[in-house]
Amino acid sequence: MDPLKIYRAPLPISVKALKAEVSKVSKIFPFELGPFASSIPLAGKNCIASSHREHYNNFPAANIIGNNNFEFPALNRIFNIFDAPKTAFRLIRRPPQATYELHVDTDRGKGVWRFQVPIVSGPKAVICLSDKKSIKEVRSEEDAYTPEKFRERFKNHRISTLEEGWLYGFNVDHIHTLHNGDLNARITLIIDVLMNSTSKGWWQKNSLEVLI
Numbered sequence: 399m400d401p402l403k404i405y406r407a408p409l410p411i412s413v414k415a416l417k418a419e420v421s422k423v424s425k426i427f428p429f430e431l432g433p434f435a436s437s438i439p440l441a442g443k444n445c446i447a448s449s450h451r452e453h454y455n456n457f458p459a460a461n462i463i464g465n466n467n468f469e470f471p472a473l474n475r476i477f478n479i480f481d482a483p484k485t486a487f488r489l490i491r492r493p494p495q496a497t498y499e500l501h502v503d504t505d506r507g508k509g510v511w512r513f514q515v516p517i518v519s520g521p522k523a524v525i526c527l528s529d530k531k532s533i534k535e536v537r538s539e540e541d542a543y544t545p546e547k548f549r550e551r552f553k554n555h556r557i558s559t560l561e562e563g564w565l566y567g568f569n570v571d572h573i574h575t576l577h578n579g580d581l582n583a584r585i586t587l588i589i590d591v592l593m594n595s596t597s598k599g600w601w602q603k604n605s606l607e608v609l610i
C-alpha cells in the first residue's frame with residue numbers, strides 16, 4: 399500500500415451509539431487497567447486468533463465481544479464486519495495535547511492489516527504519515543514531534559484529520575505518529591485482522607481513497 403494514501407469505509411453504526419458503548423465499557427474496565435495504562439482490549443482470548451492470544455496488546459481484556467453479548471451491539475457488529483480472524487480488537491486513548499513517538503506497527507505480525515475507527519476525535523487530532531520505513535532513533539521519544547516538526551523532518555509526508563465513525567486503513571509499516579492537539583482525549587478503536595480473500599474483497603468493495 400502506498401505509504402501516503404488513506405482509505406476509509408463507511409460503517410452501518412452511528413457515532414452516538416459507539417460513544418455510548420465506549421463510555422459504558424470504560425466504566426466497567428477503565429483505560430488505566432489495560433496495556434500501557436491507556437487501552438482496553440475488548441475481546442477475550444476465545445475471540446482472538448490463536449497466534450495472538452498471548453500478545454501484550456490483548457490482555458487483560460474487558461471481554462465484551464461474543465458470548466451472546468447484547469450490551470455492546472455496535473462494538474460486536476464492528477468485530478464481525480471482517481469475515482476473518484481478528485488478532486486484536488482494542489480501544490486506545492491518547493491524552494490531549496500529546497503525540498506518540500515516531501514508530502512503525504510491525505509488532506502486529508505478518509499478514510495482519512490494521513484498521514482504525516476514531517470514536518472521540520477532534521479536528522486538531524492528526525495522523526502524520528511518512529514514506530520512510532526506518533529512521534535511526536525508532537522509537538523516538540513521546541511528545542517530541544508536532545505536525546510542524548514532522549513536516550520539517552519528512553519531506554514526503556501526509557498530515558490528515560481522521561473523522562469519527564469511519565473505518566480507516568493505511569500503511570503502518572512506514573514511520574508515522576498521531577498528534578492529538580485537541581483539548582479532549584482521543585479514543586480510537588484499533589482492529590487487527592488476519593486478512594484472507596473474503597476480507598480483502600470486502601475492503602476493496604467498500605473502501606475509497608481519501609483525497610483531502
Ligand SMILES: [Fe+2]
Pocket residue numbers: 501502503570574
Ligand atoms: Fe501506529
